[in-house]
Amino acid sequence: MKKILNKKKIILDLKSFLSNQEKIFYLINLGKILPFNKKKIRKKKNIIYGCQSNVWIKIKKKNNIIKINGDSDTSLIKGLLITIIIFYNKKKINKIKKKNINTYLNKLNLIKYLSSSRSIGIISIIEFINKKLNINKNIKL
């Protein structure tokens, strides 16, 4: 993942756009960096059910540090995946557990420009990751 990308930058970028159109264009462009490895990710075991589009997530743990790869057949969802992956990637599980993803999601304000089915899909993705990491938190967009 590009080093310049981080949670703060995404929040600031999204805030800087006045229209929903600009936000959606931004997310689509953001998603172009995914997946990090297409061949390894699009497997049945990595599919997340409950999403409108196909979504694949692969989680690796090395020395207690999380590494997530993701992919989708929809460009917009890829962009949204990046915003989620950034929250977890290259962090220790203990650190992730202490952070509140709802605060981050609140700052992203995705619900303002996503359809309800997309919002449900985002929740499914986060719940899938949390389940794999044994994190028990209610997700609110």
Place this chain on the structure above:
Amino acid sequence: MNLNIKKIKLDFPILKKKINGNKIIYLDNATSTQKPKIVIKTIENLYKNNYSSTHRGIYTLSNIITNKVEKTRIKISKLINANSPEEIIFVKNSTEGLNLIINTWGKKNLSKKDNIIISLMEHHANIIPWYLLANEIKYEIKIIKISKKGSLDINHLEYLINKNTKIISLVHISNTLGNINPIKKIINIAKKYNILTIIDGSQAIAHKKINVQKLNCDFYIFSGHKMYGPTGTGIIYNKKNLLKKLLPWQGGGGIIANINIKNYIINSIKYINSPWKFEAGTQNIESIIGLNSAINYINNIGLNNIKKYENKILKFTLNKLKSIPNIKIYGHKKKISIIPFNIKNYHCYDIGTLLDQYGISIRTGHQCTIPIMKFYNVSGMCRISIAIYNSKKDINTLIYSLKQISKLLK
């Protein structure tokens, strides 16, 4: 007759609305059309001046409203040239219409040795109810093949027919491909073998003159909300009251002539006549009466004028779409109103979401026809569907937006 589309657009108040800063361009008419002022006004007037329930009271308001509903039944029977208004049953949509026929006529007349025939291009509403009943009765469901262009394989249909074929249930115009099926030819084949025919006319009714007597089908089903009418109205035409001798599908008020109870045990129930015995409970009164106004609206413009104009826009759109790089249009050229497409490997949801940013509404996804998606090996399609208020200007904006979107998704 040259139609004044600018004036027609003004008949639809919603078209003044802006979506994401752009004037709405509504191209999802195969899902549901927008409603003209005359329909909205009818419903408003009804609630303000004439509202009560139908077939219930002897008071003036109830009589007025009952007459209005029954006049709509007459109007619909004339619209499709039925033999009598009693051949018209009101339901809530085409899906309920198909479920009613399948669960009354189908349940009564089908047995384990029988088979029914549908096609690969059916809407789920003409697949799932058959499948559910087949789980119970164990009859066979046979499926007619389609060509790469989406034409029904008539030779295959004749091959599928045998002495145990009881029903052929087909879509008149495919909701996904827009292809017009040779229904008359198929009905003639069915008649030769004494097979009952059910035609799903949901996508045909607002775009083509339907003459059920000429078609000679046994059932014809459509929805009011796809022909500028309110939601909540579906129509079943049943030839010579085919359902007349059957028991109601749903029980409730308004369908009973008499109930005999002896010693607190129900002895017998006598139902009223068809079509009313298939309309249990309080009807969707305002929608039925609103549909009457929608038919008036169509009749005032003239269905032939609508058909000619929509065909002109369809051809214009097909021609313009050719300028989009890597576009794939599905189905054959003999279409009405509907154009399904995909661009390169871009997901239809992305295209739909981005078109929405330009104020353009189209349908995306499997369109309730997963078998067709699997046939073409795609997860979904984009679908443009045209109505009387769509102009060349709308199409030019669509083409411009699709070009911009293609650049973004590269």
